[in-house]
Amino acid sequence: MSPLRPKAPHGWPAWLPSTGSLALGCLPVVLVSGGLLAIHFDPAASLASVEAIEEVVPFGFLVRGLHYFAGHLFLVLGLIHAAARLGARDYRRVAPAAWGVAVLMLPLAVWVMLSGFLLRGDPEAIGASEVARYLLALLPDGGHTRSCLLGTSAAALYAQHAATATVLLLVLILAHARIGWPTAHAVALPTTAALCLAAIASAPIAPQGSDPVHAPWYLLGLQEALARTPHPAWPFLPPLVLLAWLLVLPRVTDRWLHAALAGLVAPYLLLTVLGWTR
Numbered sequence: 001m002s003p004l005r006p007k008a009p010h011g012w013p014a015w016l017p018s019t020g021s022l023a024l025g026c027l028p029v030v031l032v033s034g035g036l037l038a039i040h041f042d043p044a045a046s047l048a049s050v051e052a053i054e055e056v057v058p059f060g061f062l063v064r065g066l067h068y069f070a071g072h073l074f075l076v077l078g079l080i081h082a083a084a085r086l087g088a089r090d091y092r093r094v095a096p097a098a099w100g101v102a103v104l105m106l107p108l109a110v111w112v113m114l115s116g117f118l119l120r121g122d123p124e125a126i127g128a129s130e131v132a133r134y135l136l137a138l139l140p141d142g143g144h145t146r147s148c149l150l151g152t153s154a155a156a157l158y159a160q161h162a163a164t165a166t167v168l169l170l171v172l173i174l175a176h177a178r179i180g181w182p183t184a185h186a187v188a189l190p191t192t193a194a195l196c197l198a199a200i201a202s203a204p205i206a207p208q209g210s211d212p213v214h215a216p217w218y219l220l221g222l223q224e225a226l227a228r229t230p231h232p233a234w235p236f237l238p239p240l241v242l243l244a245w246l247l248v249l250p251r252v253t254d255r256w257l258h259a260a261l262a263g264l265v266a267p268y269l270l271l272t273v274l275g276w277t278r
Contacts, residue, residue: 017186019081024177025186026074027170029194033067034162043158046121050205065198066191073190075113075218082106091250102176103246108169110218111149115161117216119154122206128215131226138233220275221268228271238264 017025040057042049053060082102085091091099118129129150136146151157215223225235242264 017183017189019077019084020177021182021186022190023074023077023081024173025182025188026070026077026190026194027173027182028187029070029191030067030074031166031170033063033070034166036063037067038162041119041158043119043154046119046125046154047205047208048121050120050122054202054205061202062195062198065201065203066194068203069194069197070190071113071116073194075109077190078106078109094250096250098176099250100247101172103243105169105172105176107243108165108172112161112165112169113218114216115149115157115165118150119158119161120205121154123208124206124214135232135236214275214278217272217276221271224271224275224278225268238268 037053037060040049040053040060050064053064055061057063085102114128114132118125118132133146133150136149137143139145149160151160214220222235222239225238226232229235245264
């Protein structure tokens with residue numbers, strides 16, 4: 001069996017790198033811009049340092065916007081790439097270990113994104129952090145997972161975002177792609193897109209004293225499910241079932257593919273739309 005590689009779907013323009021390659025091309029942008037932001041970021045005064053980056057540091061708003069939009073492009077392109085590979089039934093042509101690594105990258109990427117959101121230190125980030133701590137406290141592990149992921153201070157969370165989780169995700173991505181570093185073409189396109197977005201739209205930050213409204217867009221479905229279910233643990237069951245299903249997918253028949261997508265993904269997308277329109 002061959003390793004997973006970024007490849008374009010049928011009919012994809014020859015001059016355009018595949019969605020997997022473009023997602024890989026977002027990584028240098030995220031890493032470089034994150035390194036520049038780290039020079040001015042203080043986790044002990046996260047909101048004040050983010051506001052200083054936006055308003056005082058020369059071109060700080062542009063660097064922060066580049067970091068923000070490149071990260072979101074990475075997640076969107078990665079999800080499109082994953083959907084394309086599911087549609088191509090790549091899980092039938094790769095080693096189970098390689099497929100398992102690819103599946104586990106998804107929750108890890110979401111966690112890296114979420115930890116960056118929590119580090120903003122604005123009212124929305126504080127509200128999301130309180131919800132995360134409450135939900136993780138429900139796990140029957142004596143708070144170990146909560147301490148491991150969120151730590152006891154903003155500095156510990158910053159270490160997760162800037163080092164531990166990001167390095168682990170980078171190692172898994174490069175092992176998954178098996179092509180080394182992305183090409184210049186694959187880096188230039190998402191960089192240009194992220195720069196254009198950063199120039200016309202600021203990376204969000206909620207003003208002090210405002211009420212938290214929305215979770216990040218990729219967790220809006222979970223937020224909506226939490227608001228609609230009587231027990232806070234229930235909304236986690238479908239994502240866990242989906243993750244387990246993806247891990248065992250190479251060992252089940254293809255007829256389960258559409259049933260699982262309809263039964264797990266479609267309701268989450270509907271909840272996401274409902275949460276967005278609130």
